[in-house]
């Protein structure tokens with residue numbers, strides 16, 4: 001039995017930390033703070049954090065095969081050059097929905113960027129329903145809307161055999177699966193693979209491990225849970241010292257560390273005083289399981 005250790009690696013806290021992505025070549029963790037319009041890169045060797053401020057909310061970031069990054073900023077799919085801090089807009093979605101913004105996004109095993117939208121929130125979880133959609137940016141620059149009627153488009157990942165796409169619309173309190181065609185990127189046959197328990201609250205970001213099990217960050221639940229999408233059973237719960245746990249990814253040497261983002265936004269002053277680590281990035285070691293490298297955008 002391994003012994004689990006949790007530490008916060010970045011002392012600065014995010015109002016809504018999200019989209020952790022491990023970048024092997026720089027030994028760094030990328031992540032964003034959505035409402036502060038910032039993208040961060042934490043170097044695990046030097047412990048230094050670099051940041052880039054963009055012009056509106058930035059909800060996800062991913063590595064680009066040809067160098068640099070891609071990110072979802074406001075309602076735009078963009079490329080990001082870290083050196084000169086420039087953003088280039090590739091495509092704007094939801095032009096008819098002025099209050100919408102992108103939320104979570106991730107690159108699929110074939111290098112397509114999947115990302116979904118949501119209506120702007122007046123408070124966490126409080127928003128006009130069914131305004132979001134799931135979009136896919138293909139490497140050739142075209143964008144397709146896969147479905148709409150989404151409340152809060154959130155966690156996503158793909159099975160190890162690339163035959164299933166896992167997806168979370170937070171306010172459905174469910175982790176869903178679709179059949180997934182790697183060649184075309186098409187998805188079909190939506191079903192639920194896990195329904196959240198009451199004390200797990202809202203499913204947010206998610207990642208897969210190298211045994212094909214899903215790790216889901218539980219917003220308001222202060223934990224990550226490990227799920228078996230085949231049996232629908234929860235296998236493990238790891239509690240964290242911040243109740244608004246937002247997303248997770250594996251990283252570090254051999255992808256044996258689980259990085260978890262969190263948020264302080266939405267906590268009342270009492271709770272904030274009792275959760276001094278809210279909004280930090282946590283590193284969980286000793287899980288005895290590893291993750292896989294993130295896929296890079298191929299366009």
Ligand SMILES: O=C(O)[C@H](O)[C@@H](O)[C@H](O)[C@H](O)CO
Nearest residue numbers: 103124125154202204219246
């Ligand atoms: O972290 C995210 O994915 C959203 O941007 C947040 O707004 C929360 O998920 C939401 O508030 C939960 O209800």
Ligand SMILES: [Zn+2]
Nearest residue numbers: 104154204205
């Ligand atoms: Zn999220």
